Amino acid sequence: MDKLRLRHLFERVCTGALSFDEALHELNDLPFADLGYAMVDHHRALRQGAPEVIFGLGKTPEQIVGIAHELARTGQNVLITRLDAEKARTIREALPALNYHDLARTATLEQVPIEPLGKLPIALVCAGTGDIPVAEECAETLRLLGVRIERLYDVGVAGIHRLLSRRELFERTALAIVVAGMEGALPSVVGGLVSIPVIAVPTSVGYGAAFEGMTALACMLTSCASGITVCNIDNGFGAAFAAARIFHAAQRCDIPASTGGTTKAPQFNITQTTHYRDTADFLSGPQLVHRCTARTESGAYAHRMF
Numbered sequence: 001m002d003k004l005r006l007r008h009l010f011e012r013v014c015t016g017a018l019s020f021d022e023a024l025h026e027l028n029d030l031p032f033a034d035l036g037y038a039m040v041d042h043h044r045a046l047r048q049g050a051p052e053v054i055f056g057l058g059k060t061p062e063q064i065v066g067i068a069h070e071l072a073r074t075g076q077n078v079l080i081t082r083l084d085a086e087k088a089r090t091i092r093e094a095l096p097a098l099n100y101h102d103l104a105r106t107a108t109l110e111q112v113p114i115e116p117l118g119k120l121p122i123a124l125v126c127a128g129t130g131d132i133p134v135a136e137e138c139a140e141t142l143r144l145l146g147v148r149i150e151r152l153y154d155v156g157v158a159g160i161h162r163l164l165s166r167r168e169l170f171e172r173t174a175l176a177i178v179v180a181g182m183e184g185a186l187p188s189v190v191g192g193l194v195s196i197p198v199i200a201v202p203t204s205v206g207y208g209a210a211f212e213g214m215t216a217l218a219c220m221l222t223s224c225a226s227g228i229t230v231c232n233i234d235n236g237f238g239a240a241f242a243a244a245r246i247f248h249a250a251q252r253c254d255i256p257a258s259t260g261g262t263t264k265a266p267q268f269n270i271t272q273t274t275h276y277r278d279t280a281d282f283l284s285g286p287q288l289v290h291r292c293t294a295r296t297e298s299g300a301y302a303h304r305m306f
Helices: 003-015 020-026 044-048 061-073 085-094 129-145 157-164 167-171 186-193 208-221 236-250 279-284
Strands: 032-034 039-041 078-081 099-101 106-109 122-126 149-152 175-180 198-202 267-275 287-295 301-305
Touching: 039 061, 061 078, 061 085, 078 129, 085 099, 106 129, 122 129, 129 149, 129 175, 129 198, 129 236, 157 186, 167 186, 175 186, 175 236, 186 198, 186 208, 198 208, 198 236
Parallel strands: 122 149, 122 175, 175 198
Antiparallel strands: 032 039, 078 106, 099 106, 267 287, 287 301
16 A cells, blocks of 8 residues: 555545445555465555565565565555575466566566656666676666666776766766675775765675675775765665665655745755865866755745755
8 A cells, every 4th residue: 555545545435436434445454464474564655655575585485475466466566586586487377477587586566657766867886797686686676666777887996997987977866876796895986986875785796705795895884985875785675775765855855834824845856066176176077966955835945965
């Protein structure tokens, strides 16, 4: 149950197209449905703007099918992460409409149009080809959340000129998600080049001393590029949701209500401007500041930088 479906339900009651008892019946499973092995959270889309996501690892195909059926029954789109190909084949026998994305190890069941989130896309940056599965998990999650992306893959620090040749990408994006294994240095490099938020995702790619991602994680957590957000190892899904939260916050700038009369909902506009602090900053290239502007009925403006 999301806000749009709940609004539609209320409108049907108001117009007499649906009786009060019928509406109560549709709300029986709000906020959750108890399947015995899972408590499916139907209220999550109302709270967070996206329905519950199924984590496939550790669940049996039968359990995944049961949870997916319950989510789909209420008209929600379904996203399954960490799903291997063999398990996906079994699940598709029960859910033929399921789309499996092998590289991302995700599956989707899309029943309703995806509402766009954010006016600007996200830069999805990947250090090496071996990191792409984590990046694609992030990409599929962002797509289901309604966020547009621009991919920039295989631009790790071993050939930093590849990244620098594409700096213009960061001038047209609102946020950067940077995925890297090995020593995990790429998010620090990107964080030193841009003013937009940077979300770092360490991967388990690397030789012995990479410690299955622990080295990259420690590197990102101790980055000298200030303000980088770091997700768990191989957690492209978590990075996507962190980005979506930032976009939701940007759309909810705190605007004081106008005094007197009826207050209309603020109108939001996200723009990007170029700022140079000094000559050295000019020579190093533009630093973009994204501004969320809201105008109230009285004509007053409020801004929040992000």
